[in-house]
Amino acid sequence: MDKKQTHEDTGFLFNVDILITNSTNALALQALLEMLSGHHQIADFKIKSGMELGQIIDVMLQEKRKSLISKSRLSSSSPAAEVKKIKAKVDIPLKPTLPQAKNDDNRADQGTELNEWIRVYIRDNRLIRLTANRNGQHISMPCRILNFDEDKQLLNVYHVDEKQVYTFSLNEVDEFI
Structure with missing residues (x-):
């Protein structure tokens, strides 16, 4: 009549608010993800709030939708023609082709052009596929x-x-593909 005890791992769920100090929200998020991913006892996690990433994207998408709606109301052309016009404006090549810097003035232009591609x-x-060189390691x-x-x-x-x-620091990045 001996009862055998089995030692099975049981999962427990906790709701926790964590304050992480860092210079930006993205760096704080990175630190949180590294902490959570670094422990073998944490089987899974879900971040429900606190990420400020993507707010600019949301605003830009809302503005784009508003402008598309107002343009479609004002135009008398067919919907197919409107779609072609919008697609022509939105289509961007997958690989950026940046001019080679020839002098210091061109480097500033190239930097702003690169910033635009990143945006x-x-x-x-x-x-994308990012190729970087960090501490001599590709x-x-x-x-x-x-x-x-x-x-x-x-x-x-x-x-x-x-x-x-x-x-990554931008000077570590070799290529975006």
Whole structure:
């Protein structure tokens, strides 16, 4: 009549608010994800709030919808013609072709052009392959750009295979494909 005790791991669910201090929301999110992913006892997690990423994208999409609605009401052309006009305006090539810098004046133009490409990748939530050189080690990863800090020249990217957020200095990045 001895009762055998089995030691099976049981899952427990907790709702927790965590305050993380960092210079940006994206860096704080990266720190949180690293903490949660670093423990083998955490089987799964869901971040329900606190991410400030994507607010600019939401505003831009709302403005775009408003302008499309007002344009379609004002125009008398067929809906198919309107779709072609909008598609022609929105279509952007997948690979950026940036001019090579020939002098210091061109470098400033190239930087703003690169910043614009990065904003397009963020806005369109494009899947890209980022090639970087970090501490002499070449890294190539499929990712989406989450955030770009133009002042500090920092990129926050989400590695789609590893499901982790990484931060790169822009001078570490060799190529976006």
